[in-house]
Amino acid sequence: VSGPKVIASLSNERVKFIRSLAMRKVRRRTGLFIAQGASVIVSARDAGWTPRILVYQLGTAERGIYLQLDRWAEKAQAERLEVGAAVLGKLAATDNPQTMLGVFEQRWHAPPQPRSLATDDVWLALEAPRDPGNLGTITRTVEAVGARGIILIGAACDPFSPESVRASMGSIFAVPFVRLSEDQFKNWVKGWQGDVIGTHLASTTDFRSVLYRGPSLLIMGSEGPGLSQQLAEVCTQLVKIPMAGKLDSLNLAIATALTLYQIRSAQLHV
Numbered sequence: 001v002s003g004p005k006v007i008a009s010l011s012n013e014r015v016k017f018i019r020s021l022a023m024r025k026v027r028r029r030t031g032l033f034i035a036q037g038a039s040v041i042v043s044a045r046d047a048g049w050t051p052r053i054l055v056y057q058l059g060t061a062e063r064g065i066y067l068q069l070d071r072w073a074e075k076a077q078a079e080r081l082e083v084g085a086a087v088l089g090k091l092a093a094t095d096n097p098q099t100m101l102g103v104f105e106q107r108w109h110a111p112p113q114p115r116s117l118a119t120d121d122v123w124l125a126l127e128a129p130r131d132p133g134n135l136g137t138i139t140r141t142v143e144a145v146g147a148r149g150i151i152l153i154g155a156a157c158d159p160f161s162p163e164s165v166r167a168s169m170g171s172i173f174a175v176p177f178v179r180l181s182e183d184q185f186k187n188w189v190k191g192w193q194g195d196v197i198g199t200h201l202a203s204t205t206d207f208r209s210v211l212y213r214g215p216s217l218l219i220m221g222s223e224g225p226g227l228s229q230q231l232a233e234v235c236t237q238l239v240k241i242p243m244a245g246k247l248d249s250l251n252l253a254i255a256t257a258l259t260l261y262q263i264r265s266a267q268l269h270v
């Protein structure tokens with residue numbers, strides 16, 4: 001049984017490598033990403049993921065959940081690194097570093113076969129989302145409502161960025177991600193069997209007045225420009241969330257949550 005490697009130096013090569021995963025180009029090249037915090041790493045374990053690297057603060061892996069996670073990482077033949085608080089703080093690159101950090105392989109899925117879906121299945125498609133905090137919040141909501149997964153269309157931000165992973169609070173390990181160019185999406189969506197619902201500020205249909213024909217595919221527009229004409233054209237329903245104030249739109253994550261809850265309302269019970 002091999003023990004963890006103890007790293008004291010901030011200039012250690014492994015420390016530099018893990019830090020570099022904060023950069024999108026390094027995540028793209030390596031296919032890896034970082035998740036922080038013991039409870040998030042427990043979500044990864046429970047969802048059947050294993051880490052490539054597990055880093056924890058010196059002395060913490062001797063008891064409780066830390067010991068269990070260390071054993072799990074050892075069984076998975078992950079690299080285990082024990083580091084001081086200063087190194088962990090540098091790796092986390094936040095004001096509030098956690099005592100544990102895992103490096104995992106990103107998972108990308110093929111789009112679902114429309115004919116294989118059940119009537120109450122819901123998929124979410126996001127047109128070029130820009131804000132990773134929104135994307136992480138949406139990921140968490142997709143898990144909460146029991147939707148099947150997220151399709152990212154076009155130039156989307158990275159769901160595996162530190163900000164998105166943090167906002168997803170562990171749901172990054174539960175929600176399948178698909179990425180498609182706009183043309184690939186338009187081709188694939190032709191086979192969709194139920195409603196394709198677009199949320200659009202110019203619609204005059206209240207999102208609560210529609211009977212959604214499943215399987216449902218919900219398409220949300222981008223934070224800046226909103227839903228493009230090209231994607232609005234593939235929708236069978238365009239709906240709007242009414243707003244009382246003098247604002248022009250709701251935040252993307254809020255609008256997504258309201259619409260997903262409406263579509264899934266019959267399937268959700270306390």
Ligand SMILES: C[S@@+](CC[C@H](N)C(=O)[O-])C[C@H]1O[C@@H](n2cnc3c(N)ncnc32)[C@H](O)[C@@H]1O
Nearest residue numbers: 199200220221222223226227240241249250255
């Ligand atoms: C921040 S909004 C984009 C606003 C953009 N300026 C526009 O004109 O569409 C991002 C996305 O959230 C959804 N959204 C936000 N508020 C909405 C509302 N009241 N009704 C329907 N969709 C809404 C739409 O999908 C929109 O494309």
